[in-house]
Amino acid sequence: xxxxxxxxxxxxxxxxxxxxxxxxxxxxxxxxxxxxxxxxxxxxxxxxxxxxxxxxxxxxxxxxxxxxxxxxxxxxxxxxxxxxxxxxxxxxxxxxxxxxxxxxxxxxxxxxxxxxxxxxxxxxxxxxxxxxxxxxxxxxxxxxxxxxxxxxxxxxxxxxxxxxxxxx
Ligand SMILES: [Zn+2]
Numbered sequence: 118x119x120x121x122x123x124x125x126x127x128x129x130x131x132x133x134x135x136x137x138x139x140x141x142x143x144x145x146x147x148x149x150x151x152x153x154x155x156x157x158x159x160x161x162x163x164x165x166x167x168x169x170x171x172x173x174x175x176x177x178x179x180x181x182x183x184x185x186x187x188x189x190x191x192x193x194x195x196x197x198x199x200x201x202x203x204x205x206x207x208x209x210x211x212x213x214x215x216x217x218x219x220x221x222x223x224x225x226x227x228x229x230x231x232x233x234x235x236x237x238x239x240x241x242x243x244x245x246x247x248x249x250x251x252x253x254x255x256x257x258x259x260x261x262x263x264x265x266x267x268x269x270x271x272x273x274x275x276x277x278x279x280x281x282x283x284x285x
Contacts, residue, residue, distance in 0.1 A: 126232055128160030128201075128254045129283040130154075137168045139250035142205045148178040151204040154232065155197045157242075163200050172245050173265060179207075181216070201230030211235040211253045213277050221257060221275040231255040231277055254282040 134154070142150045152170040156163055169192060172185035176220050182204040192199060206214070211233035224231070237249040256275035 123284070125214070126256070126280055127283055128165065128280055129162065129285055130165045130274075131279050132284055134165055134168050135250070135252065135284055137246070138203060138234060138252070140234075141168070142207075142236065142250055143169045143248055145173070145205070146236070149173055149180070149205050149207060150180040150234075151182040151184055151202070153184075153192065153199045153228075154201045154203055154230075156200040157198060165200060167197075173204075186230070199228065200204075201232055203232040203234065205234045207236065208238075209235065211251050213255065218275075218277070221277070225257045225259060225275040228249050229257060230280070231257055240260050250284060254280050 124214040138152070138154075142154065144150075150170070151173050152168055154165045155169055159166075171188045171192070173182045174185040175181040177185040184202075204217075205211075213231075213233065217231075217233075221231075231254070233253050233255070235251045237251050257275055258278050259275050268283040
């Protein structure tokens with residue numbers, strides 16, 4: 118797996134890929150769904166080309182997500198350039214939870230972007246073919262926590278900053 122570096126701040130997502138993510142989310146309900154997005158670096162930012170669903174291996178998949186280790190390692194060893202992680206919130210808004218923030222160090226070293234999807238609960242279920250998904254994109258940002266004591270080494274801390282998502 119290749120890793121992208123740089124300060125790209127726009128994320129572009131083809132509509133067809135967004136629909137695949139949305140379908141995976143709805144098919145996984147009421148459980149949380151997860152996966153990764155594969156893409157490339159462009160002059161203006163990061164372009165997502167493909168969505169790869171990964172099995173949610175969490176013991177309690179109704180409220181948590183955990184990427185299946187085997188599928189994750191297979192992908193890690195492939196040539197795919199994983200540019201971000203995706204998971205869903207079945208019954209809340211697509212904003213980072215406290216647990217999401219706590220788990221960031223698991224991904225921060227290798228991924229740049231973080232996507233959260235959620236069903237659009239305001240939408241009536243009359244059209245079941247193309248039900249909309251709320252989708253937010255974030256950049257994983259690291260910063261050194263200022264240590265009060267010079268003797269303790271600073272540990273990197275991570276946070277999420279929302280970035281524009283350009284669906285094409
Ligand atoms: Zn979450």
